[in-house]
Amino acid sequence: MTTIAVVTGGLREPSSTRLLADRLAGAVRDHLPGQDVQMPVIELRHVGRAVVDAMLTGFPSAELEQVFDTVAGADGLIAVTPAFNASFSGLFKSFFDVLPEPSLQDMPVLIAATGGTERHSLVLEHAMRPMFSYLHAVVSPIAVYAATDDFAGAGAGSLDQRIDRAAAAFVRLLSACGPRERPQEYAAELGEMERLLGDLK
Amino acid sequence: MSQMQFGIFTVGDLTRDPTTGKTLSEHERIKATVEIAKKADEVGLDVFATGEHHNPPFVPSSPTTLLAYIAAQTEHLLLSTSTTLITTNDPVKIAEDFSVLQHLTDGRMDIMLGRGNTGPVYPWFGKDLRAAIPLTVENYALLRAVWDEEIVNWEGKYRSPLQGFTLAPRPLDGIPPFVWHASIRSPEITELAAYYGDGFFANHIFWPASHTQQMVARYRERFAHYGHGTPEQAIVGLGGHVFMRPNSQDAVDEFRPYFDEAPVYGHGPTLEEFTADTPLTVGSPQQVIERTLSFRDYVGDYQRQLFLVDHAGLPLKTVLEQLDLLGEEVVPVLRKEFAIGRPADVPDAPTHAGLVAKAREEGADEAPHDESSSENTDQEASA
Numbered sequence: 001m002t003t004i005a006v007v008t009g010g011l012r013e014p015s016s017t018r019l020l021a022d023r024l025a026g027a028v029r030d031h032l033p034g035q036d037v038q039m040p041v042i043e044l045r046h047v048g049r050a051v052v053d054a055m056l057t058g059f060p061s062a063e064l065e066q067v068f069d070t071v072a073g074a075d076g077l078i079a080v081t082p083a084f085n086a087s088f089s090g091l092f093k094s095f096f097d098v099l100p101e102p103s104l105q106d107m108p109v110l111i112a113a114t115g116g117t118e119r120h121s122l123v124l125e126h127a128m129r130p131m132f133s134y135l136h137a138v139v140s141p142i143a144v145y146a147a148t149d150d151f152a153g154a155g156a157g158s159l160d161q162r163i164d165r166a167a168a169a170f171v172r173l174l175s176a177c178g179p180r181e182r183p184q185e186y187a188a189e190l191g192e193m194e195r196l197l198g199d200l201k
Numbered sequence: 202m203s204q205m206q207f208g209i210f211t212v213g214d215l216t217r218d219p220t221t222g223k224t225l226s227e228h229e230r231i232k233a234t235v236e237i238a239k240k241a242d243e244v245g246l247d248v249f250a251t252g253e254h255h256n257p258p259f260v261p262s263s264p265t266t267l268l269a270y271i272a273a274q275t276e277h278l279l280l281s282t283s284t285t286l287i288t289t290n291d292p293v294k295i296a297e298d299f300s301v302l303q304h305l306t307d308g309r310m311d312i313m314l315g316r317g318n319t320g321p322v323y324p325w326f327g328k329d330l331r332a333a334i335p336l337t338v339e340n341y342a343l344l345r346a347v348w349d350e351e352i353v354n355w356e357g358k359y360r361s362p363l364q365g366f367t368l369a370p371r372p373l374d375g376i377p378p379f380v381w382h383a384s385i386r387s388p389e390i391t392e393l394a395a396y397y398g399d400g401f402f403a404n405h406i407f408w409p410a411s412h413t414q415q416m417v418a419r420y421r422e423r424f425a426h427y428g429h430g431t432p433e434q435a436i437v438g439l440g441g442h443v444f445m446r447p448n449s450q451d452a453v454d455e456f457r458p459y460f461d462e463a464p465v466y467g468h469g470p471t472l473e474e475f476t477a478d479t480p481l482t483v484g485s486p487q488q489v490i491e492r493t494l495s496f497r498d499y500v501g502d503y504q505r506q507l508f509l510v511d512h513a514g515l516p517l518k519t520v521l522e523q524l525d526l527l528g529e530e531v532v533p534v535l536r537k538e539f540a541i542g543r544p545a546d547v548p549d550a551p552t553h554a555g556l557v558a559k560a561r562e563e564g565a566d567e568a569p570h571d572e573s574s575s576e577n578t579d580q581e582a583s584a
Contacts, residue, residue, distance in 0.1 A: 056469035058386070059408050061478060186388045189334075193389040196338040197396045 001036040002174070004028060005074035009044045009081040009092035010114070017114045018043065020146045021080040023159075024112055027167035028078065039078075040070050044091050051091065054098040064098075072103035075180045076110070076170070077137070083115035083123040088131075096131065102183040104137040110170040112144040121145035140173050142166040205539050206550040207532045208248025209241055209524070210283040210440060210507040213261035216514035219462040224514070230260050233517045235271055237510075240521050242275035244528020247550075249275075250283035250313060250507060255322050265298040272306040279552070280306060283402075283440075283507065284315025284383045288336045289326035291360065292344035296368050300348075303373045308553025313381040313402055313438075314341065316390075332359070334389055341393065348377035376560055379551040381438055381505075384416065391416055395423030395435070400551065402438035403500070406509060407465055409478050413439070414499040421501065434548055438505035439496055442481045444515075445526045449484040455519075456483045463513035486530040493531070494538055502543050504550040506535070 006025050010017030018041075025039050044051070050064040060068060071077065081092040096104075111128040115121070124143040132139045144166045150159040211234060217224040225233065238249040249271065251261045261267055268280040280302070285295060295312075302310050316333050323330040339357045346353050347368045356362040372378070381400035384390035385408065394401035401420040403413045421432035429435070444459075446452035453472065460472045460483075475481050482492040493506065510523040549555060 053470045053474075057407065059412065061470070061474075062409075189387070189389050190392060193334065193338070193392045196335055197392065200338070200342050 001038060002032065002076070003038045003040070003074045004076040004078060004174075005071045006039055006041045006078045007044065007071065007080070007092075007095065008041065009089050009095070011045055011082070011089070011091070013045070015082075016146070016148070016151065017080050017082050019151075020112055020114055020144065020163075021078060023163050024078050024080070024110060024144065024167060027163045028110070028170060031167050031171040040074075042067055042070065044095050047095070048091055051094050051098055055094060060098065068099055068103065071099060073182050074107070076108040076174050076177075077104065078110045078112070078170075079128070079132070080112040080114070081123075081128065083113050083120040086120065087123060087127045088113070093131070096135065100185050102136075102185060102187070104132065104135040105183045106177070107137045107180060108140060108170065108173045108177050109137040110140045110143070110166060112146070112166070114146050116148055118145065118147040118149070121147070138173065138177065140166065140170040142169040203247065203536070204543060204547075204549050205503070205536065206247035206279065206505045207527075207535060208246045208250065208279070208281075208505070208507050209237070209510050209527075210248075210250040210252070210281075211237065211261075211511050212252045212509070213254060213259050214464070214512050215258040215260060216464065216512065217462070218514035218516060219458045221516075227260050231267070233520075234260070234267065234511075235274070236517060237520055237524070238271040238278065239274055240524045241528075242278040244524050246278065246524070246528060246532065248279045248281055248505065248507060250281040252283050253286055253317075254319070255289075255325060256319060265302045268310065269302055269305055272302070272309060278309070280310045281381075282313050284313045284317070286317040286322070287314040287340050287344070288316050288333050289322050289328050290340075292340040293347055293360075293363070293366070293368075296344055296347040299378055300368060300370050300372055303378055303553070304370055308373050308376075308557075310553075311379040311381065311551065313383045313400075315383045316387070318385070328359070334387075335359075337390075337393065341397075345377075345397070348372055373553065374557050376553065376556045378553075379556060381436075383438075386412070388416060388419060391420035392423055395420050395429075396427050398424065398427065398429035400436035400438055400504070402505070402507075403440065405440040405480055405496075406442040407479060410480055410496075410499055413480075417500040417503075431546070433501060433544065434546060436548060436551060437500055437503035438507065439500060439503060440507050440509065441493060441496070442509040443489045443523070443527075444483045444510075445486050445489055445523060445531075447485060447526075449488060452483050452485065459513040459515055466513075486526050489531050490534050490538070493535055497539065502539070502547040504548065 006021050008018045008021040029037055047064055047067055050061045054060045054064055081088040109132050111124055113123050124145055129139050142165055144162050146159055215230050241249050251264050251267055253264050255262050264282050272280050299312050316337055320330050336359055339359055343355055346355055353363050353366045381402045382390050382394035383402040385404040391401055403416050405413045417437055421435045424435035425432045444452055444456040457472055461467050476483055482489050511520045
């Protein structure tokens with residue numbers, strides 16, 4: 001079984017960010033025919049308070065911890081944010097700020113964003129890609145940006161085609177990476193400690 | 202000798218009382234801390250521990266000064282720290298300060314080491330925050346060497362070398378103070394405590410019980426791995442945070458404004474959420490008893506329970522009332538209940554007298570008054 005977590009940072013219900021996330025998830029599934037694929041969707045709006053609480057207290061609520069488990073245990077991630085003030089939304093960033101550090105290590109990630117106009121499309125390359133690279137994820141080369149108008153356009157270069165190309169690239173990456181082993185939290189720190197104590201002998 | 206020790210630990214914060222708008226002066230807070238410790242002694246608690254901080258709004262920057270002053274005015278109370286910064290203090294100076302304290306108190310003291318959680322303290326004391334863990338390991342190895350060896354020849358990475366150094370005064374009866382290693386979140390500290398066979402103290406406030414459970418389980422397992430005994434024989438201490446009134450709803454109503462404004466708690470999850478998710482207990486003495494007894498379910502039989510009772514701007518009078526309730530209603534029941542079903546091979550809480558007796562027993566075959574007990578052989582070799 002392959003698990004691909006879908007994190008969507010849309011704030012409205014219904015949300016165009018969620019819509020894009022669903023279409024990406026559907027396209028990815030189409031590129032994995034005959035496979036058992038689970039795609040749990042995490043709507044950040046639903047854990048908004050828990051994310052801020054975790055920032056303030058330093059630990060996640062039981063509910064948020066389950067969400068963290070879902071993300072960290074997945075084989076891949078589809079992450080979609082609305083573009084706010086030339087970047088991802090604060091809630092989207094906050095979620096990844098409180099997610100335990102090694103959760104995304106070696107994880108194939110498909111990034112996407114929505115916005116009112118296409119003028120904000122570089123949010124993908126200037127905000128999202130560096131953040132996921134920093135978190136040691138493997139970011140898929142083709143990202144998708146959808147402006148409001150894209151939900152009406154058709155033909156060559158249409159949103160449909162871009163989604164399909166991005167999904168195909170992501171699935172190639174996913175297959176190349178193979179089944180993912182979930183990184184142990186604190187494994188590096190404990191290894192280092194054992195080494196330091198070993199050196200005392 | 203008691204199986205378990207019960208006491209209090211203080212952060213030493215100067216926080217505005219949200220119900221009156223009044224903030225104590227540093228002088229008033231230090232004097233209040235002494236009153237709190239004396240009261241703890243009077244109501245029959247076993248331990249008083251102070252934090253160490255080097256920035257406002259905290260007052261305890263010189264723990265052994267405070268502890269010696271309290272020791273002079275108390276009878277039974279064991280004086281300790283929560284924590285002493287092993288990263289930024291010179292380990293040689295720690296050894297000296299606590300060695301003098303040990304002699305002054307006739308061994309009525311021990312020490313709890315931690316890394317500290319205030320970043321700028323490192324540069325203020327000429328240290329590098331990024332080296333916090335290697336500093337902890339090196340500094341503690343040096344502290345052990347200075348305590349355990351008569352003549353120390355030592356060279357490390359973070360401090361000037363020592364040639365032919367001898368600690369003065371040598372530890373009382375040749376037995377260095379018992380050491381606890383404390384941590385809120387760093388699992389590396391469980392490894393350090395286990396390696397040396399020292400005590401492990403889980404802060405156990407602010408964070409959920411599941412976290413403490415994992416840390417203690419890890420420490421116990423590694424304690425056995427390093428050959429210090431069975432996992433059940435590891436020495437475990439826990440923090441806890443309580444506020445009590447005879448009537449449970451009164452406790453909640455009175456504590457809420459303090460909770461809402463407290464630097465560590467306020468403006469996030471509610472009091473109700475915090476009491477459900479973490480070991481914070483606000484209610485009647487009976488509720489505190491039940492909650493505290495439940496700690497054993499997830500850490501096993503343990504040796505030391507410290508409560509935080511004096512933070513967030515609570516007035517001195519209120520804190521002293523908390524100590525009355527602890528001493529009269531809570532701790533006597535806890536002592537009795539925790540003793541039930543406690544296996545005989547679970548060690549008693551560590552005391553100087555206990556360590557001296559143990560060293561004599563173990564050293565019976567060797568020279569009876571050797572300066573270092575046989576249990577320290579590993580540590581000497583490792584230093």
